[in-house]
Every structure is written in structure tokens, then in C-alpha cells.
Amino acid sequence: MAATPWVLLLFALAWRSEAVFTSPHQIKLQNNEYSDVLVAIHRDIPEDLRIVDRLKEILTKASEDLYIATNSRAFLKEVKILIPKTWSKKPEYQPAGTETFERANVRVDVPNALYGDNPYVQQKGGCGEAGDYMHLTPKYVLDKQYGEAYWGPNGKTFVHEWAHLRWGLFDEYGQDDPAGQSYPHFYSGSLGGVQPTRCSAWVAGTNKHMVTGAPCQLDPVTGVYGPECRFYPDEQTNRATGSYMFMHFLNQVTSFCHSDPSGDPLSYHNREAPNKHNSLCGGQSAWGVMDRHPDFANGANPPREVQSTVPDFVLLQENDYRIVLVLDASNSMRGEPLRRLGQVATRFIRSTVGFGASVGLVKFARHASIDHPVISVDSQADRDALIATIPTTTVLYTCIGCGLLKGVEALEAVGPPEGGVLLLVTDGRETTAPRIRDVIPELLRKRVIVATVAYSQNADATLESLAQQTGGPSFYAARRDSAALDNAFTATFEATAGGKGVKLLNEERTIAGGQTYTNHVHVDSSVGQNTTFSFYWLGGSRPTVTMETPVGHVITEGSPMYDVTSDTITVEIPGMAPPGKWAYNISNPGPDDHDVITIITSYPPTDGEPIRVKAQVSAVSLNYSSSQPTALRIFASVRRGYLPVTGAVVKVHIAKPPDGRVEELLLLDNGAGADVTKNDGIYSRYFLGFSADGRYGVSVTVDNSQGDAAGYTVIQRRAGSGAMPMDPDAGGSSVQQEPLQQFQRMTTGGVFEVQGVPSGGVPTVDVLPPSRVTDLAVVDVSHADATVTLRWTASGDDFDQGGPANFVELRYGRHFDQLADDFLGSPLVDQSQVLQGNLTSPPPPGHVQTVNIRVPERGHNVTFAFSLRMCDDQDNCSPPSNIVTSNLEHIAQPIKANNTVTWVIIGCVVGVAVLAAILILLYFTVCRAKKQIKPADSIHPAPTNGNTSYARTV
Numbered sequence: 001m002a003a004t005p006w007v008l009l010l011f012a013l014a015w016r017s018e019a020v021f022t023s024p025h026q027i028k029l030q031n032n033e034y035s036d037v038l039v040a041i042h043r044d045i046p047e048d049l050r051i052v053d054r055l056k057e058i059l060t061k062a063s064e065d066l067y068i069a070t071n072s073r074a075f076l077k078e079v080k081i082l083i084p085k086t087w088s089k090k091p092e093y094q095p096a097g098t099e100t101f102e103r104a105n106v107r108v109d110v111p112n113a114l115y116g117d118n119p120y121v122q123q124k125g126g127c128g129e130a131g132d133y134m135h136l137t138p139k140y141v142l143d144k145q146y147g148e149a150y151w152g153p154n155g156k157t158f159v160h161e162w163a164h165l166r167w168g169l170f171d172e173y174g175q176d177d178p179a180g181q182s183y184p185h186f187y188s189g190s191l192g193g194v195q196p197t198r199c200s201a202w203v204a205g206t207n208k209h210m211v212t213g214a215p216c217q218l219d220p221v222t223g224v225y226g227p228e229c230r231f232y233p234d235e236q237t238n239r240a241t242g243s244y245m246f247m248h249f250l251n252q253v254t255s256f257c258h259s260d261p262s263g264d265p266l267s268y269h270n271r272e273a274p275n276k277h278n279s280l281c282g283g284q285s286a287w288g289v290m291d292r293h294p295d296f297a298n299g300a301n302p303p304r305e306v307q308s309t310v311p312d313f314v315l316l317q318e319n320d321y322r323i324v325l326v327l328d329a330s331n332s333m334r335g336e337p338l339r340r341l342g343q344v345a346t347r348f349i350r351s352t353v354g355f356g357a358s359v360g361l362v363k364f365a366r367h368a369s370i371d372h373p374v375i376s377v378d379s380q381a382d383r384d385a386l387i388a389t390i391p392t393t394t395v396l397y398t399c400i401g402c403g404l405l406k407g408v409e410a411l412e413a414v415g416p417p418e419g420g421v422l423l424l425v426t427d428g429r430e431t432t433a434p435r436i437r438d439v440i441p442e443l444l445r446k447r448v449i450v451a452t453v454a455y456s457q458n459a460d461a462t463l464e465s466l467a468q469q470t471g472g473p474s475f476y477a478a479r480r481d482s483a484a485l486d487n488a489f490t491a492t493f494e495a496t497a498g499g500k501g502v503k504l505l506n507e508e509r510t511i512a513g514g515q516t517y518t519n520h521v522h523v524d525s526s527v528g529q530n531t532t533f534s535f536y537w538l539g540g541s542r543p544t545v546t547m548e549t550p551v552g553h554v555i556t557e558g559s560p561m562y563d564v565t566s567d568t569i570t571v572e573i574p575g576m577a578p579p580g581k582w583a584y585n586i587s588n589p590g591p592d593d594h595d596v597i598t599i600i601t602s603y604p605p606t607d608g609e610p611i612r613v614k615a616q617v618s619a620v621s622l623n624y625s626s627s628q629p630t631a632l633r634i635f636a637s638v639r640r641g642y643l644p645v646t647g648a649v650v651k652v653h654i655a656k657p658p659d660g661r662v663e664e665l666l667l668l669d670n671g672a673g674a675d676v677t678k679n680d681g682i683y684s685r686y687f688l689g690f691s692a693d694g695r696y697g698v699s700v701t702v703d704n705s706q707g708d709a710a711g712y713t714v715i716q717r718r719a720g721s722g723a724m725p726m727d728p729d730a731g732g733s734s735v736q737q738e739p740l741q742q743f744q745r746m747t748t749g750g751v752f753e754v755q756g757v758p759s760g761g762v763p764t765v766d767v768l769p770p771s772r773v774t775d776l777a778v779v780d781v782s783h784a785d786a787t788v789t790l791r792w793t794a795s796g797d798d799f800d801q802g803g804p805a806n807f808v809e810l811r812y813g814r815h816f817d818q819l820a821d822d823f824l825g826s827p828l829v830d831q832s833q834v835l836q837g838n839l840t841s842p843p844p845p846g847h848v849q850t851v852n853i854r855v856p857e858r859g860h861n862v863t864f865a866f867s868l869r870m871c872d873d874q875d876n877c878s879p880p881s882n883i884v885t886s887n888l889e890h891i892a893q894p895i896k897a898n899n900t901v902t903w904v905i906i907g908c909v910v911g912v913a914v915l916a917a918i919l920i921l922l923y924f925t926v927c928r929a930k931k932q933i934k935p936a937d938s939i940h941p942a943p944t945n946g947n948t949s950y951a952r953t954v
Helices: 005-015 049-069 137-141 144-151 154-167 276-282 286-290 336-352 381-387 400-412 438-444 464-469 482-497 815-823 901-929
Strands: 028-029 033-035 037-041 078-083 107-110 118-121 133-136 186-188 192-196 206-209 229-233 312-318 321-326 358-364 368-376 421-426 449-454 474-476 502-511 515-522 529-537 545-546 562-564 567-578 580-587 594-603 611-617 621-623 633-642 643-646 650-657 661-667 682-687 696-705 711-717 733-740 742-757 778-784 787-793 796-797 801-804 805-813 834-836 848-854 864-871 884-888
Touching: 028 133, 033 078, 033 482, 037 049, 037 796, 049 078, 049 137, 049 154, 049 312, 078 438, 118 154, 133 154, 144 154, 154 286, 186 884, 192 515, 229 787, 276 286, 321 336, 321 368, 321 400, 336 381, 336 482, 336 567, 336 594, 358 400, 368 381, 368 545, 381 796, 421 482, 438 464, 438 796, 449 464, 449 482, 449 515, 449 742, 464 474, 474 482, 474 696, 482 594, 482 696, 482 742, 502 515, 502 742, 529 580, 529 611, 545 567, 562 901, 580 801, 611 696, 611 742, 633 650, 633 661, 633 742, 650 682, 661 682, 778 884, 801 805, 801 884, 815 864
Parallel strands: 037 078, 037 107, 078 312, 107 133, 321 358, 321 421, 421 449, 449 474, 474 742, 621 742
Antiparallel strands: 028 033, 118 133, 186 192, 206 229, 358 368, 502 594, 515 580, 529 567, 529 594, 545 580, 562 567, 611 633, 633 643, 633 682, 643 711, 650 661, 650 696, 696 742, 711 733, 778 787, 787 848, 796 801, 805 864, 834 848, 864 884
16 A cells, blocks of 8 residues: 555654754764764762773674674764763863763663663654663673673674664564553464564564463463463574564574565564554564665665774763853843843852852843853852842843853863853844854854753744754743743753752742732652742732641741842742642732742752653754644653653643743653653653744643652562563563652743744644554454454544544454555445444544454454554544454363462472572582682573563663
């Protein structure tokens, strides 16, 4: 079947995606050589230079394996290793510039409890879209024997994860994920028989019960092997050369699966396998996706013979945090905008910047000046001195380039400028040379990070590009939106300095004369240290604030915690704030309306992991076209450390041009629509509500104020599982949800810009289809009734938006290829075949839909394949979903062995294994004693050849 325009559109959304907030370090590929690959060690990892040596070893082998796997088309030429500033300084370490841990392509950090020491890549995007980062643990890096015993050769494991990170490939094996979307380990082959989920189909092995080792039995409910059956590869008889996304650890596997009929048949893609890659990529092979990636599209980087694939390693070390505020003091800022900027800058210096950070201040208009040199903030007097230089008057003209160059000069006055941050705030277009484009080469040469804040719709159009090129975040705040401006300041500190403060609430309210506004915030136990309530206003009479703590104490003016300045009331809670509900009342004593900004921040306890939210948009700029409808994806990651927080109410607020009207959208973590993986703590949604050309500001709020709804994922280890990492195949652990207290969070998602929106807004004609369904699954098969039960997550009328779709077009075929190649020519399931459920009245988007249908035949070697698409009332239909198969043969109920006998057999097996282990241990102990060799630092049990707990991906 030829690809529909909607297939091309939805895949195009991935190809042009480019996250703009804390985006990963930009890797380059030229002449087959990857450069600027950034590997960073977290600052809390204790100093151990063996980590650096082992990273070099792993990446050297990975480069060689990558060159082979890509058919001589790519290898690692330059790798930067970022040493934390907490480690000792060495002369061979160069100062870091735009390289930060938060932007690293590969992180070395403490384990994610979900995966233990298992390498993985965080992927929030769709097929063909780069991942966020690869995660390696110090134990995995340092202990080669351990890492290779569990996950195969280090180099090949790295290439497997690189395919997730760089090309947006997904795993080609079955997965059990109790917390999210699972993919079956077996399926009914179109030519009959039950097949393991594998790629290629030439991978040799046997199917066995993963506990007893007995032959697998068919499950009458699903028609395939039972849930404890696994495919175990046979290294001796395997001939398959693909795929890296299946069992990369097999010696014979040296390539990715392809779909070229003239290519190597032993790595030919198995599009029938119901794995995550086929489901999300529409059955494309790994090489099919890679061929569309800019690395290889249109014949880019053709095969080339090289003398060496050994990378060049550059050792960098983090600098101390230095920031220069570069503030616009031109006439366009006169009056309220400058006063608001002054308030926000004051709060930033007073409350956000920690002691020990270095801060300076530059203002610009016709010219630029260093109004305060960069100093280490070590006292309240330092803070006050900086605050005193915040501009309060304006002059003509705007020279943004002048301000940037003066900011670099301020950094250079205290040392090398590399890694310094310029926080640029401006509300207008530049009128005087040098202009932004003139100074960008100097900024890049000096390796300075620039974060930009467009303080109005009229701010210069190059701000976002400036931030992107220098590795900084970009933001938008409307003239009267102090909350968004404050978010930009604090988010810059968090993104570039790794700030530990957590923003619980940030809101601006208009309070009528003589009225009182009441609200509350929940402080949870993951924060509570140095909790600060700040209330700001512009002009007019001073409001009054009263607060009530969770234990009933009332805080009013006169309390030692209550501080008043000319335009700010601050309530600082000493020590740890008691968890619970903190209520506050803001009263306006005057006759006129009053705008009051409330900002509540808190810090985690020492060594604590707070709940954090980070937000991103998928593109910095969009060009709207009615011929190709435009959509943007918005992501919010909610985590406690690396553990996902699920079940929270996550909303995005988009300030839209031309008048700043805010649209609110609920983000979902359901594995449907814009969301790729269910319950991974990344909440996503498409945004379609473009109103006019201009900048769109994004902020995100997270709410669990009702309590018990949200939780974070934890691992429950079973007795006897030992030191093994999370391994669902071995039954060694289970995933459970730990409920969370009531909490609130907020952050900014940066800015995106849209051009080409028709005058008057988006046309009302419905041209958008529902999103493609990617989680169609068979949940029950009945030979006796000749029925199949199917389940999937419903799409919306427009992608994952709007009301329900109008109807479901469900089709089937006796063979997989029939349905895959000719969806529209395959038989249609009509309502008369539906025994339960309804194809003509789908539920709202995000809800699960289930149907039970009667099939026309059953019996030996009878297999049906199913796929569907959802359509709206204008007959806009999604691309066909993933394809699933069902086995309609008669399957007798399995014979259950006597439990006592079963446990006796298992006990005997375990006993023999323990005895063998003791004998082996004694043997090696004697050998070591004879050879007088020092014992190893750690001993880890080697997995069996059938251990398939290879690298999983978030």
C-alpha cells in the first residue's frame, strides 16, 4: 500500500523536531566522522580516573563496531569527556565552554533504580527522532567483566544504545514492562506456527520456560506461548548477522536489519515481529529508518575505507558558575517594563543565585557598560551591591551586540570566558551596530553560552537562533508577564548551573480594591529546606499577607520570618518547612485593582532527591501551511531523581499572540498520540491552536494536590535475586508504584515561533486526522467461539486533540503481508461481527477501547492479522496502526504438574547449581592461592547463555 500523505506528515514531525530548551549537545557527522560527541561525568561521582580510562577503552571499541555496523559509513572521530569540577584540576584538562552535564549525549551517573547498571537511552520522541541522552553507571564502566557478562561486549552494547540515541531506533525484542507498554515475546506467524519476536528471523535458538527450562506450552487465552516462555539463542548454530536492535551480543551479529531484497538475507528485516520498533516505525527496518536520517539520507557519507577508527579524546573540566546579566536599558523599556525587570532581577540575585556563584551586570542601549564587575557572591552585602546596579533609567537606541561583547569582556576580566553565561533580556529590535549576527562568531570562538529572553513580541527575531547556536535556552515573556520573566531567570540558572532550587508555584493575580485573594500550596517532604514565599507588586498601596502553616500557626507582619521592602513581601521559613498545606491570603487595602506576583520556592534536604519537572517543545520555529497542517509536540518530564512520577495532573499553558491569551492543555503519559512510552514520567501532547504569527511562551504546572493519584516507580527485589540488575525475564524483581504526598511544581518550557498563520487564525475546516494507533494488541483468542478480543488507545478527532474520532476502520487478513501491503484492499470488520464494543462510537482520546469480534474461520494453521485506522466525521483518517496476529487453532488446557513435584525438581536443580558453584569457587580459590594473586574487588555471578536482559530503553 502506498504511504498516505498523513503517514508522511506524522513522520515529518519527527524529522524536523528540534528541542530548544536544554537541548542535547550537537553531534556532527562529516566525511564519515562523528565529532563533538560529549560524554560527561556527574559532579557527585567520586573522583576515579579509571572511569576516564575505561570510557576511552569502551568508545574506542564502539567506534570500530560502529564502522562495521554502518557498512563503513560512520565512526567516532572526536569524543569530549567532561570532568566534573569536583575532581582535581589537571593541566591536561581544557576549560569547558558550552559543554555541560545537562546537555551531555552520554551521562555517567548513579544508577536509575529501574534499570540498575543496565545502559539505556531516554527516548521521548518518535521513530527516527534522536534520544535525549545515554545513561551509563560507574559500575558498568569500571567493571568490564561484569558489564560484558550481562550485556555483551561493551563496544557492541554502546552501538545498540547509539542507535537509540542518534537515529531514533527502538528495540526489536519482546518486553515486559509492568509500569508501561509491553511487547509480546511470541506471535502467530502468518505462515502458521508460533514464532519468537526476533529480527532477523534467522536467529537460531530454542523456546523454553525461563524457570524450569521445560518446553513451552501454548496458552489457550492468547494462542501463543505462556508468559514465562522465552527464546534462548544458540550461539553455536546461529547464522544471522542482524540485528543490533535484537541480540547485539551474539558474535555473528554485526549489522542492523535491512529491507533490501538484494542484501544479506541473514539480516533481512522481520516486519511481522510485534516489537516496539515495528509498532512505532510502521514496519520499517532499522536501515530503512537510518536511510531517512540526515546522516545517510540521499547517499550522504557513503562507505569509505579508513586507516583507523580510534577516536581522538579531548578532556574538559567544568568551570565554576559565572553569569552576567545583560539587560536592555533602551527607551522601549521605559516605565513598567523596566520596573518589572528590576523586580525579577532583584529576586534572582537575592534568592536564586547561591553563595559561591559569580555574577556581574551589564546594561546596554546606544552603548553598553559594565555596571558591576563579575564577583563571587559570598555575602548579603555582595547581593545588595549587585542589586544597586540594576538599571532604573533608559536612553535612546538599542545595540544588542554591544551588550553581548561587553558581557564577554566582563567574563574575561575574571578569567577565561569559556563556559560563562550571558543572560540577555531585551524587548525590542536592535538599531545600532554591531548587531547580533556580527558578534556570533566571537561568542562561538570564546565558547560562551547565551540565554535569551524576548521580553515582548517585538523583541529581535534572531534571539532564539542566538541561544540555539551558543547552547543556551530561550524564553518569551510578555510585557506584563512578570511570572514568565521570573521563570526565565530561574530556569537559566537551573539549566546552566544545575541549580537545586525547586519552584512550587509562580502566579500573577489581579486583586480588586478592598478584596482578598486566597490560595495555598502543598510542600512535600522531597523539599522543604529554605522555603521562601515572595509577593511582588508594582505601584499602589502595599498589600498585606497572612499565612497559615500545616500545623495551624499564623504568620503575619511583625513575625521574624516576615520581611517587607519597597515592593516585596518575603516570608522565609527557617530550617525545614513542615510538609502539608500552606495557605496564604493577599489583601488589597486600596481602592484600585492590584497586580500581585506570588513565587514560592524550596530546596531539597541534604542529599535528597526532589520531584522535578522539566519541559521542552519540539521545534524552535514552525512555518504554518494549510497544505501541510502544522503541529508541535510539548513534553514535560516529571521525575524524582531518575525515577518517573506517574499519575500526576500535568498541564501546559501557552501564551499566544497577538494579545497573550493563554491556552491550557492537559499532557498525557499514556503511550498514545504524541506520547511514545506509557508511564515513563514523560507527559506529552500535540499543540494545534495557532492563533497568529509570533512567539508562543510555554509554562508547565504539575499538581498532585488531591493526593494518592501520583506515584513514583520503585523496584521490589525478591529474595534470592542477588546483585542482578532489573531482569524481568529472570523474575528477579517487580515494578511497583509508591504513592506520593500532595505536591505542586511549575517550570517553563521556553518559546517557539510560528510564521505563516493565515490572517484571522487557523481555518475552521477540519483537515487534521486522528493520531496513528501504535498499541493495538490481542488480549484474548477463543477457538471455541471463533472470536478475537482487541484493545488499543483511542485517538482524538485531530491527532490526540478534540472530541472522539467518528469511527474505527478495522481490517483483517489471513496473511500479514496482505494487510501490510494492501490495507484498503483487505476485508473490513463490520458491526455485525462485533460481539462486544463499538466501532462507530469511539471513546474520547486517551481512553482504552476494546472490541470482541467473530472471525470467519478457525482451525489448524488459521492465523488472522488485524490493523485499524481511526477516522473523523470529515473522513480524515489516521495511518494504519501496528499489525497484530492471532492464532485460531484449538489449544488444549496445559497440564499442570503437581506443585510439590515441581518444587522438588526446582530444588534439585538449584541444589546442583549451588554445589557446582561451590566446587568452582573452591577450585579458583586454590588456583589463586597457588599463584598468589590478589583477589578481585568484586565477584559477580555470570549469567547463563540464555540471559536476555540486554539493554532496555526508557
